[in-house]
Amino acid sequence: MTMTLSPETRADALQDLQAEELDVLIIGAGVTGAGCALDAVTRGLRVGLVEARDYASGTSSRSTKLFHGGLRYLEQLDFGLVFEALKERKLALQTLCPHLAKPVKFIYPLQRRGIDRIYAGLGIGVYDVMGAGRGVPQHFRHLSRRKTLELFPSAERTALTGGITFYEGQVDDARHTMMIARTAARFGALVATSTRVTGFLREQDRVVGVTVRELETGTEFSIRAKQVINAAGVWMDEIQEMVGGRGQFRVRASKGVHLLVPRNRINAAAGLITRTEKSLLFVIPWGSHWIIGTTDTEWDLDLAHPAASQADIDYLLDQANSLLADKLTRQDVVGVYAGLRPLLAGESDSTSKLSREHAVASPVPGLVMVAGGKYTTYRVMAKDAVDAAVRGFDRSVPPCRTEDVPIVGADGYLGFWNARCQLAGQWGLRVGQVEHLLNRYGSLVEELIELIREQPELGEPLDSAPEYLKVEAVYAASHEGALHLDDILARRTRISIETWDRGVAAAAEVAQLVAPILGWDAAAITREIEHYRLRVEAERESQHQPDDLSADAARLGAADVRALLSGR
Numbered sequence: 001m002t003m004t005l006s007p008e009t010r011a012d013a014l015q016d017l018q019a020e021e022l023d024v025l026i027i028g029a030g031v032t033g034a035g036c037a038l039d040a041v042t043r044g045l046r047v048g049l050v051e052a053r054d055y056a057s058g059t060s061s062r063s064t065k066l067f068h069g070g071l072r073y074l075e076q077l078d079f080g081l082v083f084e085a086l087k088e089r090k091l092a093l094q095t096l097c098p099h100l101a102k103p104v105k106f107i108y109p110l111q112r113r114g115i116d117r118i119y120a121g122l123g124i125g126v127y128d129v130m131g132a133g134r135g136v137p138q139h140f141r142h143l144s145r146r147k148t149l150e151l152f153p154s155a156e157r158t159a160l161t162g163g164i165t166f167y168e169g170q171v172d173d174a175r176h177t178m179m180i181a182r183t184a185a186r187f188g189a190l191v192a193t194s195t196r197v198t199g200f201l202r203e204q205d206r207v208v209g210v211t212v213r214e215l216e217t218g219t220e221f222s223i224r225a226k227q228v229i230n231a232a233g234v235w236m237d238e239i240q241e242m243v244g245g246r247g248q249f250r251v252r253a254s255k256g257v258h259l260l261v262p263r264n265r266i267n268a269a270a271g272l273i274t275r276t277e278k279s280l281l282f283v284i285p286w287g288s289h290w291i292i293g294t295t296d297t298e299w300d301l302d303l304a305h306p307a308a309s310q311a312d313i314d315y316l317l318d319q320a321n322s323l324l325a326d327k328l329t330r331q332d333v334v335g336v337y338a339g340l341r342p343l344l345a346g347e348s349d350s351t352s353k354l355s356r357e358h359a360v361a362s363p364v365p366g367l368v369m370v371a372g373g374k375y376t377t378y379r380v381m382a383k384d385a386v387d388a389a390v391r392g393f394d395r396s397v398p399p400c401r402t403e404d405v406p407i408v409g410a411d412g413y414l415g416f417w418n419a420r421c422q423l424a425g426q427w428g429l430r431v432g433q434v435e436h437l438l439n440r441y442g443s444l445v446e447e448l449i450e451l452i453r454e455q456p457e458l459g460e461p462l463d464s465a466p467e468y469l470k471v472e473a474v475y476a477a478s479h480e481g482a483l484h485l486d487d488i489l490a491r492r493t494r495i496s497i498e499t500w501d502r503g504v505a506a507a508a509e510v511a512q513l514v515a516p517i518l519g520w521d522a523a524a525i526t527r528e529i530e531h532y533r534l535r536v537e538a539e540r541e542s543q544h545q546p547d548d549l550s551a552d553a554a555r556l557g558a559a560d561v562r563a564l565l566s567g568r
């Protein structure tokens with residue numbers, strides 16, 4: 001039996017968090033905090049992880065979703081960072097989460113004759129050598145103009161003179177982060193979402209724990225711990241201010257926006273990466289859609305709900321259209337999401353020139369802060385933060401083990417994958433449905449099949465989002481820690497960005513399915529559906545505003561469901 005993140009285990013974790021002194025308490029269940037929890041608990045420590053909203057509800061559900069070395073860092077001659085990230089890419093693809101992370105093929109289009117092939121070819125060649133044999137199916141390849149157009153028929157013919165292909169890793173970041181937290185819970189970490197840190201417990205100059213507000217009920221309590229790790233991403237400074245002062249470094253936010261368009265709007269057998277004036281442009285296959293991103297602009301407005309403006313969307317469409325023969329329009333945009341890069345504050349004014357390298361510091365005894373870095377290197381960040389936290393312990397603590405600790409669902413995944421045709425017959429599902437489940441749950445798929453056996457109608461697709469089965473909504477609530485419709489529609493599934501109505505119809509269907517698990521009565525069902533509808537409305541409204549200020553104001557028209565419940 002695998003550890004579940006059920007409402008009952010959450011309730012038990014909340015009890016235990018109050019009852020004992022922990023070795024390490026981590027603030028924030030983005031990929032960094034979840035990674036810290038897994039790192040610390042697999043060293044034999046007593047660990048707690050508290051998250052104000054949902055797993056990955058901050059930046060970690062809103063990235064470009066690549067495990068990558070970062071071509072941009074190569075250009076900045078940051079070989080150390082590229083090398084480290086390529087090692088992590090291989091680990092993810094081959095060992096830690098082959099069920100979730102997949103290789104994806106990209107074309108780097110060449111525009112200027114001669115010079116581009118030399119310059120880009122050299123860069124991608126070095127990149128390939130640094131990552132040689134590191135978990136991807138093929139080395140880089142130079143393509144003629146004709147071959148490039150064969151692979152990417154939708155490309156604007158006059159916009160390219162050839163191309164170079166290479167591979168990166170791709171992951172559903174929100175599912176991956178939640179599954180790291182679930183793996184930590186499996187080893188005994190106490191994890192609780194909807195639990196916001198509101199202050200610190202101090203003894204003289206030492207931090208000895210935190211005070212929290214449980215947002216489902218509004219209850220407040222304290223958690224004692226020998227060490228607290230602040231892994232709050234762009235909220236880092238806010239938490240540092242609770243202990244007084246800003247800590248040893250600051251974190252600033254840079255907004256990145258992505259769009260989703262239907263897969264049939266671009267005819268191509270590979271993704272596309274190219275440089276733009278300000279950042280990089282990615283066009284990446286994502287199930288039955290393409291993800292197009294991203295922007296890179298300073299953001300100092302609401303951190304919880306960064307809003308994409310009309311200007312962001314137009315910018316991305318313009319950038320993509322400069323390479324596409326059949327131009328995309330606003331009507332092609334199915335979904336939009338915006339995230340905030342937690343950047344270490346540096347000397348440069350331009351956010352895209354700031355390094356993504358991370359920093360760890362201990363501003364006061366008992367408190368460690370970790371920030372910066374990127375999704376790909378979360379495991380290294382977690383190791384460095386936990387190393388710093390245990391330095392002051394009066395007993396020896398084993399070193400980091402996470403290189404050898406696969407994420408739940410990885411164990412046996414490849415066997416299930418090879419057997420998928422037989423399993424489809426046994427389970428009464430189509431092969432495509434079994435593949436979909438295996439790539440989202442790995443070997444945990446058996447738990448979903450068990451639920452279908454008990455209730456066969458759960459094996460049917462959702463009426464309003466047929467790429468997902470009903471059982472996935474139920475499982476999100478019973479096994480994956482989802483507490484609200486938002487959690488299910490935006491992070492356990494991606495219905496909120498993959499359907500034309502942004503999940504409004506699915507909200508009603510899913511609410512009925514999960515109500516018995518989450519203990520919702522008729523009033524709670526109505527409240528959840530209404531909240532979700534308002535959220536979608538506010539997001540749509542913000543995306544028609546000309547700039548960040550007006551987009552932010554429009555988005556703030558719908559409050560966070562957790563803030564509503566707790567009266568804040």
Ligand code: FAD
Nearest residue numbers: 028030031032052058059060064066197233256341375376
């Ligand atoms: P977060 O995910 O933001 O987690 C912090 C958590 O702390 C949040 O969940 C928040 O709710 C919680 N929190 C805040 N305050 C409190 C409190 N008081 N109490 C309790 N909890 C609290 N990296 C890559 O490697 N590959 C990519 O393709 C990539 N693309 C990106 C694209 C964009 C547009 C952006 C914005 C970033 C991208 N990144 C990428 C970077 C990567 O996504 C981030 O570095 C990473 O997700 C940061 O994770 P984190 O855990 O540090 O922060």
